[in-house]
Amino acid sequence: MSHATPAMKAPKTFGLLAEFGSPADVYHAAEKIRDAGYKKWDVHSPFPIHGIETAMGIGDSKLGWIAFFCACAGAFGGFSLQYWIHKHAYPLLIGGKPMVAYPAYVPVTFEPGILFTAFGCLLGMLVLNGLPRLYHPTFKSSNFKKFSDNGFFVSIESKDPRFNVESTRSFLQSIGARNIEVLED
Amino acid sequence: MILHRDDDPTKRPVLVESGDFHEVTQIISAPTETKFNLTWGILLLLSGSLLCLMLGLFGYLFWEGTGVWGVNVPVAWGWAIVNFVWWIGIGHAGTLISAILFLFRQRWRTAINRFSEAMTIFAVMCAGVFPAFHVGRVWVVYYIFPLPNQMSAWPNTRSPLFWDVFAVSTYFTVSVLFWYMGLIPDLATLRDRSVSKIRQMAYGIFALGWRGSARHWQNYERAYLILAAISTPLVLSVHSIVSFDFAVSKVPGWHTTIFPPYFVAGAVFSGFALVSTLLIIAREVFGLKQVVRLHHLDNMNKFMLLTGSLVGYAYAMELFIAWYSGSIYERFAFYHRALGDYWWAYASMVTCNVVIPQLFWFKKIRHSIPITFIITIFINIGMWFERFVIVITLHADFLPSSWGYYKPTWVDIWTYVGTFGLFGTFFLLFLKFLPQLAIAEVKGVMPEANPHHAHTAHH
Numbered sequence: 001m002s003h004a005t006p007a008m009k010a011p012k013t014f015g016l017l018a019e020f021g022s023p024a025d026v027y028h029a030a031e032k033i034r035d036a037g038y039k040k041w042d043v044h045s046p047f048p049i050h051g052i053e054t055a056m057g058i059g060d061s062k063l064g065w066i067a068f069f070c071a072c073a074g075a076f077g078g079f080s081l082q083y084w085i086h087k088h089a090y091p092l093l094i095g096g097k098p099m100v101a102y103p104a105y106v107p108v109t110f111e112p113g114i115l116f117t118a119f120g121c122l123l124g125m126l127v128l129n130g131l132p133r134l135y136h137p138t139f140k141s142s143n144f145k146k147f148s149d150n151g152f153f154v155s156i157e158s159k160d161p162r163f164n165v166e167s168t169r170s171f172l173q174s175i176g177a178r179n180i181e182v183l184e185d
Numbered sequence: 186m187i188l189h190r191d192d193d194p195t196k197r198p199v200l201v202e203s204g205d206f207h208e209v210t211q212i213i214s215a216p217t218e219t220k221f222n223l224t225w226g227i228l229l230l231l232s233g234s235l236l237c238l239m240l241g242l243f244g245y246l247f248w249e250g251t252g253v254w255g256v257n258v259p260v261a262w263g264w265a266i267v268n269f270v271w272w273i274g275i276g277h278a279g280t281l282i283s284a285i286l287f288l289f290r291q292r293w294r295t296a297i298n299r300f301s302e303a304m305t306i307f308a309v310m311c312a313g314v315f316p317a318f319h320v321g322r323v324w325v326v327y328y329i330f331p332l333p334n335q336m337s338a339w340p341n342t343r344s345p346l347f348w349d350v351f352a353v354s355t356y357f358t359v360s361v362l363f364w365y366m367g368l369i370p371d372l373a374t375l376r377d378r379s380v381s382k383i384r385q386m387a388y389g390i391f392a393l394g395w396r397g398s399a400r401h402w403q404n405y406e407r408a409y410l411i412l413a414a415i416s417t418p419l420v421l422s423v424h425s426i427v428s429f430d431f432a433v434s435k436v437p438g439w440h441t442t443i444f445p446p447y448f449v450a451g452a453v454f455s456g457f458a459l460v461s462t463l464l465i466i467a468r469e470v471f472g473l474k475q476v477v478r479l480h481h482l483d484n485m486n487k488f489m490l491l492t493g494s495l496v497g498y499a500y501a502m503e504l505f506i507a508w509y510s511g512s513i514y515e516r517f518a519f520y521h522r523a524l525g526d527y528w529w530a531y532a533s534m535v536t537c538n539v540v541i542p543q544l545f546w547f548k549k550i551r552h553s554i555p556i557t558f559i560i561t562i563f564i565n566i567g568m569w570f571e572r573f574v575i576v577i578t579l580h581a582d583f584l585p586s587s588w589g590y591y592k593p594t595w596v597d598i599w600t601y602v603g604t605f606g607l608f609g610t611f612f613l614l615f616l617k618f619l620p621q622l623a624i625a626e627v628k629g630v631m632p633e634a635n636p637h638h639a640h641t642a643h644h
Contacts, residue, residue: 024635024636027636043399044399045397046206046624047626048405048406048629049399052402052636053399055636061406064411081331086342107351112355114359114422118358118412118415121409122362122408125404126393129404133393133394134394136396146377148210148370148374149378150205150210
């Protein structure tokens, strides 16, 4: 996060945390924050809010590409393993079947493809999200615990070029936020 | 993924009448936070004892050899494979409910998906122990995997038994990943609600620092969608491959092309039956009646009626093709199945799987919880007999001098009973320590979760 200036020692402001009343409120707030030109900010909710990515103006997930790459790697690996075993490593004649009996290779091509994709999805999701990360400045707020129950939050980071504690606070107030807190890094 | 919903309250997937997110959190977290539930304790004690019994019997088999089971030539597969196929079949509803119903946007799945995913994982564990010990020398069971070894020997990857190893182990792994992925946001909920340090640490570590970020949810939903999309062909492939263990052989009664779809239908059938059985018990014990509604059970009963009828069709078609093929071996195999030494198994199978589920045509029966419970038990028994009938076809093989009457030994019987202990122990631990329903998903399908809901409702 904050390896920018090693000289700084004093606790730095991470940003502002603000609460909203409902999925609809946070959705409309997100539209306004997007239109105000903020970039380093986030919405926190107990469940994914439909269409929030449009309201926030963030692009599409790259996860599909990771999954696709893993699927190809798994399937290729599965097929190659079988080809290598029968053609080179251990050519065992069974029932007069050809060594490269590719229709019989289908199951063990398909299954590793699926297996690798599944790992790609979970691990890819974690890598893209920067998880696991057991500590985060938002966790310092006791009010933030509600995010996993019925709370809807917006956090705006101080790294955002438009960020200013006072003006951002009053902007958040003007769009209906409550319980606005300053988060220390 | 948030599904498209309309705000008509009569069509709510509905879980909680008040439409309050906090109440959903409360209801679902409650079983993990209450001190001690006596019924749960007694059930755990019982399951734990059966688990010890199973471990003891596997220990005995380890010491003595596979001869303690009733398997012999020509019935070399016996109860071990019957139980394996039965348990793995049960494990199919989990992924079906999770993945296929998810892709078809069936919102009611949120009431049962976590539950059935857990059931899948534990059922596959129960299934796995049988072939592992059936190989004879369980201490070298790793030979089934293609691992480099000092003999430079490799498995024959053109064999259905090898495909089975890949199918079952992939299925288990993917099911675990899918389940865990769904759990991450809910573990964060339990972490944030915890009052003790230990709970907070335990749930916190597995929640991986989840903070409900919209940017994270976006990747999360995409990953979940892809997992659902790949699990659907996976679940169909797994039981198809299990059926290849039989269908690719040249044994009359096994060598049939109907096996893959017939096995898949049967697996879904038995899986739904066991989900129902367990759900009916759990909603009584843990007071989840507000969340698991009658119409969820009704939907599952309709699925059982459909798949039960498909299975019935498969039985009829097998008999027809055996006659129509004109092969005397094929005809004998089926004649002997239905009217031979094991006629009682065939009759039980048809009664439990084809006749009894037809009662689900009646709405009164679908809506009666005690009757549903009894029917699901019949289905579970019937599906066990189906696998028994198939495996036991071996007892009258090509050589009449080797024909005999296969009987299980006491070790066979009690090992099978013991696997219920394995299943029960894990399942009860799951019920107590993890959220039984997907908290985030249940909230996500409530009309109040729609960001455009407030306008239509309050203005």
